[in-house]
Amino acid sequence: MKNRIAQLLANATDKLHQDGVLPEPIDSSSITIERARDNSHGDFASNLAMALAKKAKRKPRDLAEALVAALAEDEAIEKVEIAGPGFINFFLKLASLNQVIGKVLSAGSEYGRSNTGKGQRILLEYVSANPTGPLHVGHGRGAAYGSALAKLLGFAGYQVEQEYYVNDAGRQMDILATSIWLRYLEAGGAELTFPRAGYKGDYIRDLAAQLRQQHGDQFDHSSAVVFADQPEDEAHSDNDSENPSGDKEAHIDGLIGRAKQLLQENYATVHAHGKDVIVADIRQDLSEFKVEYTTWFEESSLVISGAVKRAFDQLNDAGHLYQRDGAWWFRSTTFGDQKDRVVIRENGEPTYFATDIAYHLQKLERGFDQLTDIWGSDHHGYVPRVKAAISALNQDPDRLEVLLVQFAVLYRGDQKMSMSTRSGEFVTLRELRNEVGIDATRFFYLMHKSDQHMEFDLELAKSNSNDNPVFYVQYAHARICSVLRQLADSDRKLDSVSSNYELLVEPQEQNLIALLDRFPELIENAARKHEPHTLTYYLRELANGLHSYYNAHQFLVDDEVLCCSRIELIRAVQTLLVSGLDLLAVGAPESM
């Protein structure tokens, strides 16, 4: 409908151009049509007259008069008015608005699907948390956002693949392996002071216990040997005066080295045990949270396959690398980064950045038109260097799009919760799901714009879960189902009755019809702008419309034609409630 009005206006501008009112032809794509916010402004409005006033050297209202006079007749339009500073308001005939009910019912779950994306291939990478522990509530937001966005993009005609990048190489994983091993030694009776920089969560003890169960005591070493000649650890508390000046990072690195040295080939067993169990746990966790990936891509495979080496060589051959202080640096400042970055450390190990360059190159080579990464906003400073690397590899940096998700700050009542994986003090996504429920958790996350800070109050989410808007939307769906059930259980046969949407003149009915009509463009915008939260707002509005209607009017009335018409309207509403909730991967229960 929007396009139809835009076309009418475009034709009118052509006419005015020919008549000499407008100095030059108007690009029809620049004509904007808005949905009127207020009923008194009709159904659609255009600011065209105000936008062109300057160019035409005429007053907006005069120009609006001329445009309206030049408009061709259209059977869908009831009347056209000029209002305010020069808005052109379009009032549509009921008959043309009401047609949307039939459209929704015949298209069903396909209503709103578009080809906006034209089949463009997108690789959406999200969560990608280090497999060093269970996912916490911060990861949950990225998981909900990424999975909903993937569905939205798919519905808007993009070809989307979802990927989890498993960071299974590097120092953090060594810290994990060493932490497990130390807990394993403790479980075997060793007395030791657990390193400050180690992973302290209880799950580490569980992993250690499993290790002892599967491999017995073959990894045992005396703690005296393990801790001999290690750099001092940082004090475990502020008033620990015995070792005030220790370095926790040097200490843990020393322990990692000792672990590798003492365990030899068994170190890989410990390392793999931690990774395998935790990755499996993450996979299950996300799957239960309705997050489904196309691929799980392991960072270590890039090292093994030589992709890291190839990326390094390619950068080096192009003259973008140099050596300094024993390390290899990428001259990212050439491409707008604030400083150059190390890719190969002094000790010969590639940095995380080096493997990430290889990873992004590899993703581009897999033939995607667009790489979309969803990162925690704390990584925003990392964007320029990755884009710099892509440029240096002679690729278009715009093919990488990074969406930043602000962390959800978790509160338990008034108390802010820590979310450090290292300290082991965090609320897991699983705990959150179990306490709040999957549907409510997803909806709650998705209610807010992803780049907006968000407060997640656990106490509120738990104790007042009935106040959660998701129930409000689901209830609307359940109510419709209930009405339809009662109709089916009755003796009435409406099949032979044909509906007449002209009868749907109540304000609540007109409101719902307008909402149905808005759905396709809402989906298109939500997908294009990566804003699934607009869908949650829409669904609340749609549910509100239904609840108001429900309270104001009886659907199962004696008048068969009216009854049939109303039933078809609420079936259309039901269709979109299901579609919308499905795009958010939230359930639509038939009764509550």
Add this chain to the structure above:
RNA sequence: GCGCCCGUAGCUCAACCGGAUAGAGCACCGGCCUUCUAAGCCGGGGGUCGCAAGUUCGAGUCUUGCCGGGCGCACCA
């Protein structure tokens, strides 16, 4: 110090490419169940859109400065 993000009702958040009188939920006040689920509906109070300039027919939205908050500025990931 430099860079990125954010300041909207008491609280949590919206506002389509700059549009008409800035909207919801929670909380508060007052109504509505002999009728399809009251997990609902209807009405009411509540605002210096952080502050100040600028751009223009028009600014919560764009520009600049300031104030306040978050994050980043590793041979960690």
